[in-house]
Amino acid sequence: MNAIRTEGLGKRYGMTWALRDCNLEIPAGSVTALVGPNGAGKTTLLKLVVGLTRPSAGSVDVLGLVPREDERELMPRLGFVAQDHPLHMGFSVRDTLSLGRRLNPGWNDDLARQRIEHLRLPLERKIGQLSGGQQAQVALTLALAKEPELLVLDEPVAALDPLARREFLNSLMEAVAEREMAVVLSSHIVTDLERVCDHLVILSDSRPLLVGPIEELVASHRLLTGPVADPAEVARVHDVVRATHTKRQTSLLVRANGHVYDSVWELHEVDLEEIVLAYLGYGVAEHEPRAVTR
Amino acid sequence: MIWLGWRQQRTETLIAAALLALVAAILVPSGIEMAHAYTRDGLAHCVDMTQGPTCGNVVSSFEQRFSKYTALIGWFNLVPGLFGVAFAAPFVLELERGTHRLAWTQSITRRRWVTTKLALAVGSTVLVAGALIVILVWWRAPLVRLDGRMDGSAFDSQGTVIFGYSLFALGLALAIGAVWRRAVPAVMVAYVGYFIARIFTDSALRQHFVAPRSLTWPAGQAQPAAVQHAWVISQSVVGPLDRATCLKQGAASIKQCLALSGGSIHSVFVPASKFWVLQGIETGLFGGIAVALIAFAGWWTLYRE
Numbered sequence: 001m002n003a004i005r006t007e008g009l010g011k012r013y014g015m016t017w018a019l020r021d022c023n024l025e026i027p028a029g030s031v032t033a034l035v036g037p038n039g040a041g042k043t044t045l046l047k048l049v050v051g052l053t054r055p056s057a058g059s060v061d062v063l064g065l066v067p068r069e070d071e072r073e074l075m076p077r078l079g080f081v082a083q084d085h086p087l088h089m090g091f092s093v094r095d096t097l098s099l100g101r102r103l104n105p106g107w108n109d110d111l112a113r114q115r116i117e118h119l120r121l122p123l124e125r126k127i128g129q130l131s132g133g134q135q136a137q138v139a140l141t142l143a144l145a146k147e148p149e150l151l152v153l154d155e156p157v158a159a160l161d162p163l164a165r166r167e168f169l170n171s172l173m174e175a176v177a178e179r180e181m182a183v184v185l186s187s188h189i190v191t192d193l194e195r196v197c198d199h200l201v202i203l204s205d206s207r208p209l210l211v212g213p214i215e216e217l218v219a220s221h222r223l224l225t226g227p228v229a230d231p232a233e234v235a236r237v238h239d240v241v242r243a244t245h246t247k248r249q250t251s252l253l254v255r256a257n258g259h260v261y262d263s264v265w266e267l268h269e270v271d272l273e274e275i276v277l278a279y280l281g282y283g284v285a286e287h288e289p290r291a292v293t294r
Numbered sequence: 295m296i297w298l299g300w301r302q303q304r305t306e307t308l309i310a311a312a313l314l315a316l317v318a319a320i321l322v323p324s325g326i327e328m329a330h331a332y333t334r335d336g337l338a339h340c341v342d343m344t345q346g347p348t349c350g351n352v353v354s355s356f357e358q359r360f361s362k363y364t365a366l367i368g369w370f371n372l373v374p375g376l377f378g379v380a381f382a383a384p385f386v387l388e389l390e391r392g393t394h395r396l397a398w399t400q401s402i403t404r405r406r407w408v409t410t411k412l413a414l415a416v417g418s419t420v421l422v423a424g425a426l427i428v429i430l431v432w433w434r435a436p437l438v439r440l441d442g443r444m445d446g447s448a449f450d451s452q453g454t455v456i457f458g459y460s461l462f463a464l465g466l467a468l469a470i471g472a473v474w475r476r477a478v479p480a481v482m483v484a485y486v487g488y489f490i491a492r493i494f495t496d497s498a499l500r501q502h503f504v505a506p507r508s509l510t511w512p513a514g515q516a517q518p519a520a521v522q523h524a525w526v527i528s529q530s531v532v533g534p535l536d537r538a539t540c541l542k543q544g545a546a547s548i549k550q551c552l553a554l555s556g557g558s559i560h561s562v563f564v565p566a567s568k569f570w571v572l573q574g575i576e577t578g579l580f581g582g583i584a585v586a587l588i589a590f591a592g593w594w595t596l597y598r599e
Contacts, residue, residue, distance in 0.1 A: 146400070
């Protein structure tokens with residue numbers, strides 16, 4: 001069964017398409033990274049999934065239900081942490097948990113309290129007085145205590161410093177380990193995601209570019225280096241994602257269809273980050289983590 | 295959800311309560327003083343014969359004594375609008391801060407969230423508006439017995455119109471805020487809009503709600519009973535009034551001059567008996583627009599995205 005399935009999904013704001021021709025299947029139980037530069041349509045896709053906005057074209061199916069139409073059945077099974085994790089700044093942590101308890105019939109209060117205790121957050125502290133990382137953790141707690149079948153997180157770590165980011169992803173991983181649920185997590189920062197996610201969706205220019213299990217993607221992509229040459233030969237068999245030429249050598253990042261036999265090329269394995277950057281159009285050789293800053 | 299709604303409009307409820315307390319602090323002492331003076335000076339038996347010379351003096355000295363308060367009461371026209379925009383603020387603030395998305399991704403439906411929030415705003419506004427009406431009606435009671443309640447600020451502070459006014463301000467702020475999603479400017483623009491609507495109604499619209507009556511009577515005679523406590527829209531002198539003639543005949547006052555020259559007074563007015571008809575129409579007008587604006591705010595919030 002799929003946690004999310006979209007068919008020709010599109011969303012238009014005025015004259016511009018924020019998302020179009022989106023065909024995706026995200027399996028139940030997977031942890032999916034939704035990656036792409038700002039403005040690629042990540043937030044739009046996630047808003048469509050949780051029913052915060054309606055599609056202009058195509059359809060989306062979440063846990064076998066239609067967001068918004070089946071709001072009553074779907075929402076108790078969904079957890080969502082919106083971008084910048086909006087919380088009521090004047091509420092105390094206790095009030096915030098109370099909000100969760102009162103608005104969710106399936107609320108697990110023990111889980112919520114244990115998480116807050118574990119994070120060493122005083123219940124009387126106002127949300128506005130917490131650090132960004134702590135606020136993100138409270139927002140995550142709110143979503144987790146619903147015991148959702150699908151957890152959707154929009155840029156949960158974008159605003160956090162590296163340490164808070166790591167802590168956040170750790171607690172997310174713990175939660176995933178403890179409980180069977182699908183997670184979709186959008187990010188424009190690729191670092192750290194490989195540790196957490198097993199599926200990848202690359203979104204660029206409002207369209208999905210690459211979809212699949214990370215293991216498979218990493219296994220099928222190779223970096224070929226060799227003397228300056230025309231990549232046409234390679235492109236006949238394999239998909240060349242990105243070609244870079246220097247004076248002395250040519251580097252090709254390819255999605256290999258079977259083995260690469262040509263002895264002209266030297267084969268290198270690539271990691272997730274290199275794959276993502278290649279698809280998003282950054283050079284293969286210059287693969288410093290180029291997080292796009294706002 | 296009701297708990298959440300209350301929790302979120304805590305500040306606004308306190309602001310409204312403080313405003314109400316301020317109104318009470320101003321009006322209760324003077325109201326007690328006025329009610330006391332009314333009984334002590336024996337004004338009750340003057341009510342129907344204000345033309346009598348002794349009573350006339352008593353009445354005018356009473357009115358003079360409390361004129362500073364009657365002048366003040368016009369300012370209380372500001373209050374219903376403040377109540378309205380204050381209770382619109384929590385809804386607009388949520389949209390501005392994006393926290394409505396937090397509520398919408400819990401297990402309740404978006405429709406329930408919108409209806410609960412709006413119902414709470416309406417309920418709170420009606421409640422404080424009701425309290426304001428009680429205070430104002432009690433405070434003005436002696437003056438109403440003397441002068442009626444059809445004129446200007448008296449009409450605005452009596453009966454049910456205050457419900458209409460405050461709900462109108464609420465609806466306007468909600469509708470503007472739902473579209474604009476900025477609380478402070480929405481509240482400010484709505485308040486200005488409230489003010490313009492009130493002034494327009496007071497000065498140009500109300501006189502068309504019911505057909506006014508007109509009467510003409512000889513200048514020397516007492517005012518007919520129908521004109522008593524009425525809302526006089528216009529009054530003019532008909533007949534051969536000529537200043538020079540009057541002076542030649544040795545008239546001491548305008549009134550005497552009128553009587554001597556055989557003129558009469560023509561009055562266009564809405565009699566006091568139409569009070570509740572006028573109140574009903576104006577409450578219905580403001581209340582009806584308010585309901586439409588509030589419904590629009592809810593609809594826009596639910597279906598815009």
